[in-house]
Amino acid sequence: MTALDLNFVQKNFPALGHGQVYLDNAGGSQVARQVADRLTEYLFTANVQLGASYAASATAGKMVDEGRRALMTLMNAARPEEIVMGATTTQLFDQLSRALVQTWQPGDEVIVTNFDHEANIGPWRKLAAQGIVTREWKMPQGASLPDLDDLAALITDKTRLVAVTHTSNIYGTINPIRQIADLVHAAGALLCVDGVAYAPHRAVDVQALGADFYGFSIYKTYGPHFATLYGRYDHLLAAGNINHRFFTAAKVPQKLEPGNASYELAYSCIGVVDYLEALANAHGINSTGRAAVEAAFALIAAHEQVLSQRLLDYLASRPDVTIIGDPSADMDRRVPTISFVVDGLSSASLVEAVDPTGIGIRFGDFYSRELVDSLGLPNADGVIRVSAVHYNTVEEMDALIARLEELRSGEAAE
Numbered sequence: 001m002t003a004l005d006l007n008f009v010q011k012n013f014p015a016l017g018h019g020q021v022y023l024d025n026a027g028g029s030q031v032a033r034q035v036a037d038r039l040t041e042y043l044f045t046a047n048v049q050l051g052a053s054y055a056a057s058a059t060a061g062k063m064v065d066e067g068r069r070a071l072m073t074l075m076n077a078a079r080p081e082e083i084v085m086g087a088t089t090t091q092l093f094d095q096l097s098r099a100l101v102q103t104w105q106p107g108d109e110v111i112v113t114n115f116d117h118e119a120n121i122g123p124w125r126k127l128a129a130q131g132i133v134t135r136e137w138k139m140p141q142g143a144s145l146p147d148l149d150d151l152a153a154l155i156t157d158k159t160r161l162v163a164v165t166h167t168s169n170i171y172g173t174i175n176p177i178r179q180i181a182d183l184v185h186a187a188g189a190l191l192c193v194d195g196v197a198y199a200p201h202r203a204v205d206v207q208a209l210g211a212d213f214y215g216f217s218i219y220k221t222y223g224p225h226f227a228t229l230y231g232r233y234d235h236l237l238a239a240g241n242i243n244h245r246f247f248t249a250a251k252v253p254q255k256l257e258p259g260n261a262s263y264e265l266a267y268s269c270i271g272v273v274d275y276l277e278a279l280a281n282a283h284g285i286n287s288t289g290r291a292a293v294e295a296a297f298a299l300i301a302a303h304e305q306v307l308s309q310r311l312l313d314y315l316a317s318r319p320d321v322t323i324i325g326d327p328s329a330d331m332d333r334r335v336p337t338i339s340f341v342v343d344g345l346s347s348a349s350l351v352e353a354v355d356p357t358g359i360g361i362r363f364g365d366f367y368s369r370e371l372v373d374s375l376g377l378p379n380a381d382g383v384i385r386v387s388a389v390h391y392n393t394v395e396e397m398d399a400l401i402a403r404l405e406e407l408r409s410g411e412a413a414e
């Protein structure tokens with residue numbers, strides 16, 4: 001595998017190289033230059049309301065449609081109508097829950113997990129007001145992968161949907177979505193996957209995964225503050241309408257996009273695909289579209305594994321450190337979102353002592369509150385999380401490790 005050309009990568013992220021080291025990427029990534037270019041292009045050439053008969057409005061409509069198609073390429077959806085766009089993943093899952101509940105009966109059941117971000121738990125639990133029963137799929141104590149037998153035991157003939165994360169934003173472990181999908185579908189239920197912590201690291205393929213719904217945040221995937229939700233076409237057709245009352249069931253996906261998504265942000269999503277194509281091409285892979293996306297993410301995954309290995313080796317060498325989750329750096333098992341705690345030290349104090357070095361890491365529960373609560377940590381301030389993406393370097397990891405070493409030998413910022 002060709003090594004990732006970090007000069008090329010960093011040139012495409014203008015925010016990099018100005019003193020701040022970004023290792024809180026699971027909170028939000030930097031934006032590729034191509035995204036900002038697309039954003040400007042839209043605002044300066046097509047900033048009108050859609051749906052009118054004049055030329056500029058028709059152009060704007062086409063551009064927003066191109067943005068939707070870029071998201072289709074990123075997820076390998078079968079058709080653009082399967083792409084719902086919105087402000088955040090939290091809002092999109094909430095919208096989905098409100099659309100689906102219209103087709104369910106009181107007493108129907110949804111399975112949520114205790115290892116998801118609240119975005120894929122709360123909206124489903126809120127359906128209790130309509131008589132929907134939630135059951136909880138729990139991570140076994142001490143494990144970083146859920147047990148599919150536990151899920152099988154929770155499924156009943158009333159189960160309508162299972163909501164589960166592709167990758168925990170705490171553990172970084174990649175869950176076996178295809179196997180989960182097969183189990184869920186065998187029971188006649190639907191699967192809603194939170195791909196927020198996965199999508200910045202690997203090519204999402206909703207068809208290969210067998211997900212019925214799959215959401216992620218573009219602002220963590222090198223794009224603008226925006227999000228998208230894939231829904232299989234027949235499921236979207238069958239879902240209820242949460243937009244204007246006169247929208248028909250066939251108005252997919254607009255019936256799930258109340259008030260429309262931001263047009264310029266939709267168009268700027270094309271910049272993420274532009275960037276991935278440029279990345280693939282810069283490494284001698286002359287492809288476009290989906291093939292380029294897959295090639296780019298293969299390069300990304302290999303580099304990320306090197307970053308994970310560096311930090312995990314160091315953390316594993318310290319008897320006073322507990323890695324939260326799988327200590328393996330294997331790219332098939334995890335993404336470089338790495339959480340840990342240090343004996344006798346609050347997570348806040350360690351992170352705050354790293355801040356002055358210009359390295360941005362973070363502590364807390366990251367809204368995966370049930371998961372972090374279940375860890376029974378001695379401190380109330382959660383885990384320390386280092387979340388890399390492909391534009392990070394081994395040198396940055398080494399600088400972080402050097403600071404962690406200083407703090408270990410008592411040179412904390414007192």
Ligand SMILES: Cc1ncc(COP(=O)(O)O)c(C=O)c1O
Pocket residue numbers: 026027087088089090091117119120165167168169194196197216217227366
């Ligand atoms: C795993 C995961 N799911 C969902 C979300 C929510 O995303 P958004 O901010 O787009 O609502 C986050 C945000 O941190 C996340 O990490």
